[in-house]
Structures are given as C-alpha cells and as structure tokens.
Amino acid sequence: MSxxxxxxxxxxxxxxxxxxxxxxxxYFTHHKEIITEQYPETKPVLPERxxxxxxxxxxxxxxxxxxxxxxxxxxxxNGTIKVITKFDITPEGKKKKAIDKLVYRLELCTMCNLCIExxxxxxxxxxxxxxxxxxDRSQLNKVLNNPGSKIMDGVE
Amino acid sequence: MxxxxxxxxxxxxxxxxxxxPTFTLIIEMVLAGVAVIxxxxxxxxxxxxxxxxxxxxxxxxxxxxxxxxxxxxQSLADTLKLLVKEGMTPDGADKFxxxxxxxxxxxxxxxxxxxxxxxxxxQFWDMNIGVLYISAISSISVISILMAGWASNNxxxxxxxxxSGAQIVSYELSAGLSVLSVVVLTGSLSLNDxxxxxxxxWWIFKGHLPIWISFITFIIAVTAETNRAPFDxxxxxxxxxxxxxxEYSGMxxxxxxxxxxxxxxxxxxxxxxxxxGGWMPFHIGHLQAFNHVMDYIPSSVWFFGKTFxxxxxxxxxxxxxxxxRIDQLLNLEWKYLxxxxxxNLLLVTLMAIMGWHF
Numbered sequence: 352m353s354x355x356x357x358x359x360x361x362x363x364x365x366x367x368x369x370x371x372x373x374x375x376x377x378y379f380t381h382h383k384e385i386i387t388e389q390y391p392e393t394k395p396v397l398p399e400r401x402x403x404x405x406x407x408x409x410x411x412x413x414x415x416x417x418x419x420x421x422x423x424x425x426x427x428x429n430g431t432i433k434v435i436t437k438f439d440i441t442p443e444g445k446k447k448k449a450i451d452k453l454v455y456r457l458e459l460c461t462m463c464n465l466c467i468e469x470x471x472x473x474x475x476x477x478x479x480x481x482x483x484x485x486x487d488r489s490q491l492n493k494v495l496n497n498p499g500s501k502i503m504d505g506v507e
Numbered sequence: 508m509x510x511x512x513x514x515x516x517x518x519x520x521x522x523x524x525x526x527x528p529t530f531t532l533i534i535e536m537v538l539a540g541v542a543v544i545x546x547x548x549x550x551x552x553x554x555x556x557x558x559x560x561x562x563x564x565x566x567x568x569x570x571x572x573x574x575x576x577x578x579x580x581q582s583l584a585d586t587l588k589l590l591v592k593e594g595m596t597p598d599g600a601d602k603f604x605x606x607x608x609x610x611x612x613x614x615x616x617x618x619x620x621x622x623x624x625x626x627x628x629x630q631f632w633d634m635n636i637g638v639l640y641i642s643a644i645s646s647i648s649v650i651s652i653l654m655a656g657w658a659s660n661n662x663x664x665x666x667x668x669x670x671s672g673a674q675i676v677s678y679e680l681s682a683g684l685s686v687l688s689v690v691v692l693t694g695s696l697s698l699n700d701x702x703x704x705x706x707x708x709w710w711i712f713k714g715h716l717p718i719w720i721s722f723i724t725f726i727i728a729v730t731a732e733t734n735r736a737p738f739d740x741x742x743x744x745x746x747x748x749x750x751x752x753x754e755y756s757g758m759x760x761x762x763x764x765x766x767x768x769x770x771x772x773x774x775x776x777x778x779x780x781x782x783x784g785g786w787m788p789f790h791i792g793h794l795q796a797f798n799h800v801m802d803y804i805p806s807s808v809w810f811f812g813k814t815f816x817x818x819x820x821x822x823x824x825x826x827x828x829x830x831x832r833i834d835q836l837l838n839l840e841w842k843y844l845x846x847x848x849x850x851n852l853l854l855v856t857l858m859a860i861m862g863w864h865f
Contacts (some may be wrong), residue, residue, distance in 0.1 A: 375565045375827040431761040
C-alpha cells in the first residue's frame, strides 16, 4: 500500500463519516417532521388487505351466508375454527343442515386467510380490527354467527 | 457569590470548628462518597433520557412521551422497574465472580471521579499525576467486563467479553497517545495544571492542526473504550444477544448500564478538561467586554456544558454509524489511529519545543 493511497483512504473515510453526521444532524435539528404514527391519538391507516380477525357479515335481517359445510374448519391448519351444526326443519317438512355455532378461537389464529379462501359461499371474511387485548383469554373464543341468525335465502 | 468551592469551604470550616480533625476528615470523605453516588444516580437518569431523546430525534421519531411532561420521567420509571426486578444468578455461573463484576464496574467509575475538576477550585483530589491515574484506572474496567463474561458460563457472554478485551486493550494505546500530546504541551500530568494552562485559550484553539488530530483520535478511541456504537461489539445485540451482560438482570444489570453511562460522562469530562479547557470560560483575545460576560457564567456551568456537548457528540456517533466488524475494528486501531497518533505526537513535541503554539 503506497503512502499516497493510505492518506487518501484516511481522508475519504473521514469525509464519508462527515457526510453521515451531516445527514443525522439535519434530522436532529428538523425533528418536527415525524415519520412514526402516534397510535392511540391517531388511528393508523391500514392497507386494504390487512387481516385482523375472521368475522361473519350479517345483513339487516340478521341473516348470514354460512351453510355449515365445514370447509373452513377443514382448511384451518391449526384448529382455530369449530363448526357446530344442527338440523333445521324447513316449511316443507324437510330436515336441513345449518350452523348452530361457528366457534372461532382468536388466540390460535395466524391470520393465514385459508378459511376465507376455502369458503364456497363467501360467508366469512377478514376484518380490519386489531385491538384484541382482553383481560381474560376466554374472551378470545368468539362465536361468529349472531344469536338467532339464520341462513340467507338462496344460499345453498 | 455562591459557587461549589465556596459551599465546600463553608462546610469544611463549620466541620473543623465542630469536630476534631480526624472526625472532620471522615465526615468529609463520607459526604464526598454520598455526593458521588448522588451524581451517579442523577447522571444515570439524565443521560438515559437524553440518549433516548437524541436517538429518537435523529431517527425522526418522538421518543418517550408518556411518563411526565414530554416523557421526562421515563428513566425514573425504568429505574423503579429495575429496582424491584429479581436479580437472578444462573445455575452454572461462578457465583462469586458473577456477583462481584458489576460492583467492579461501578468502583472503577467512582475512582475515576477523583481527579476531575467540576468547577473552579472544586475537585475531590488534586493529584500531580491525574492523567496517568485516569489512564491506569480506566484500564481496570476491562477486568469487570471479562469477569462478567467468564463468570456467566455462557458462550455469548464470553465472546462479548473477549471482544471487549481486545478492543479496550488496543484503543487504550491511541487514547493514551492523544492525551499525551496535551501533556507534552502543558508539561504537567496534573489536571489542575492542564486547566490553568488554558487560561488564555483552550488547547483546541491554541494547538493548531496536531491538537485537532489528537482530539479526533481521542474521541474515536474513547468511544471504543466505553463500548458504545459504532464499537459496541461487546454487546452486539444482533449477534450476541447482549454480550457480556446477557445473564444479568435486575439491579446487577442496572449497575452495568449505569457504569456505561457514567463512563461516557467521565471520558467526556476528561476530553473537555484536556482539549476544551475544563471549567475555563470562553475568551476571545482582547475583547474585554465579551470576556467579562463569559466570566460571569459560573465555572460549573462551563464544565457541564462542555461535557454534555461531548456526550451529545458521542451519542450522535452512536445513532449515525453502523457497527464495525472485529477485523475492521482492529484494522482501524493498528493501521490507522496508532500510526497517525504516533506521528502526531512527534509533531506536537516539535511544536512544543519550538514554541509554535500560542
């Protein structure tokens, strides 16, 4: 290594340090622009496909689209969903399979979206809620269908 | 006018009137110890919050802003948390050395406080070998780190400790050489004499380029000696979890943490004393009015102002530069800093002999 290159190395090294220091000093003195979200005060802007929890949408007549086919339960890799079915009597006097409860255990869910993709009738979807903390873990076992709800007409 | 030296004199007078000389000396030593512990506690609180705020502002964040006004009590809350946490000792650890190591780190920091002049005529011990004492004592700190790493019986801790050993031993050299350049110009090892030699201007202004070079070398070397980023290989969160204090928790961890910040304060205080004139006010040549205004500011304010400026510079380094690899670290010391500071020492010596400085 020649002495000229050595001196050049020292000065170019020092200069690169000075460039970095200048940048951070600029940020230090201009701290009014903040890139972090001030979460509890301002709610975060979530992307469209953010996956917070599985929900079952109901319409205004308290009807859902779930047929109780258990495709979601089979698709779930870690047993998050449990479909408990019952048999309804239709006006024609025939027995028809329907859901009694769709139990969803949030603490087991990894938000992998496989249940939503498996559902043939689009009965469940991912919601954007994310503030799931509770004081008791039993509150994380949720029943997705509303009490007294029934299946929408025309969904088989 | 109230100043630190005035209060100390009053206290000494009152104590020697009330008690006999031996008892006075004992009481004064106890008071000095309590003052140092108080200073440590205050420094721990202030420097931690300062570091977190500086890092936040440099990274365009807000930093702690929940506890107290603007988050100023955050470090107080953290201290309370650390105090009530369990201080565990791992099963396979060497119990005696494991528990001794944090105290050695603190003892070294305490001993280093002795020769520092905090204000005009306010110093624990004005010894005639102050600079030598500091460089001798500060190299004991590597013992506490090695002890912690070895006694933890954990490979991460041991690797962190060994890296820290290699690092401190090598950077001690260039720190010593850059300190020597000021000693050469002053002709004295006493910190008090060094401060008084800067009455007509700080060394950084009087010493031309060679002093600037040794100042920069000093700052780089002490950043490495205190194990702070970009030289924090001893901790290296991403590789060694926490390096030598991986196994420490609770108050024993807090002592290491405090010792790091106190060491930063001490090296910055020494840097301020050697290069920026300690408690000497800033004077410009013959501008009498300006000089009188500067004299009016208390000497302790000057000292702490300069020290905190240097602390800010070291924090600024930490949040700007990426961590070096171990080979880069040793290259920097043995191939660059050491030869440069050796040649620089020769230049300073020539300058001192020929009287080229102001």
